[in-house]
Amino acid sequence: MSPSGQRFWINTVSLDHVEAAIEGGFTQADHGAGKRLRRPRPGDEMIFYSPRTSLQGGSPVRQFTAWATITGEKPYQAYVSDDFQPWRLAASFHACQRVDAKPLVGQLSFVTDPAHWGLPFRRGLFPVPQQDFATILARMTA
Numbered sequence: 001m002s003p004s005g006q007r008f009w010i011n012t013v014s015l016d017h018v019e020a021a022i023e024g025g026f027t028q029a030d031h032g033a034g035k036r037l038r039r040p041r042p043g044d045e046m047i048f049y050s051p052r053t054s055l056q057g058g059s060p061v062r063q064f065t066a067w068a069t070i071t072g073e074k075p076y077q078a079y080v081s082d083d084f085q086p087w088r089l090a091a092s093f094h095a096c097q098r099v100d101a102k103p104l105v106g107q108l109s110f111v112t113d114p115a116h117w118g119l120p121f122r123r124g125l126f127p128v129p130q131q132d133f134a135t136i137l138a139r140m141t142a
Helices: 015-024 102-107 119-123 130-140
Strands: 008-012 045-052 060-070 087-093 125-127
Touching: 008 119, 008 130, 015 045, 015 060, 015 087, 045 130, 060 130, 102 130, 119 125
Parallel strands: 008 045
Antiparallel strands: 008 125, 045 060, 060 087
16 A cells, blocks of 8 residues: 555456456456455556456466556446346556566565466455556556
8 A cells, every 4th residue: 555545456357358347447356246346446556467368268368458547436236147247346447558477476576486476366356565566567558
């Protein structure tokens, strides 16, 4: 957390879902569950990590794929289909480039075992130190 109270997040989301979120101006977490999505606040920053092109299989991506600022006060439920009404939180996405994650893992404090660097991302949505966020963002906006 920054001195101003701003927090920094990583959200693990398949690339197809990131692209839908960019288009729709929202973020989702945990396959549409609302519990952890209540933690980010307006003004918090979020970087998206995409392990694969799609949730159900897909090709490996393993990149940081998007950057957003949270704009929503609280999650809202969206209707996608009769059996899927995910919780979402409004977000404003910024121009950036996708970058491979693996070359950065040695510089990220939340990656404690470089041999198994992908494990932290299995948590889905999680907070990261401001310095780690800045390290990733510097590559994404270079």
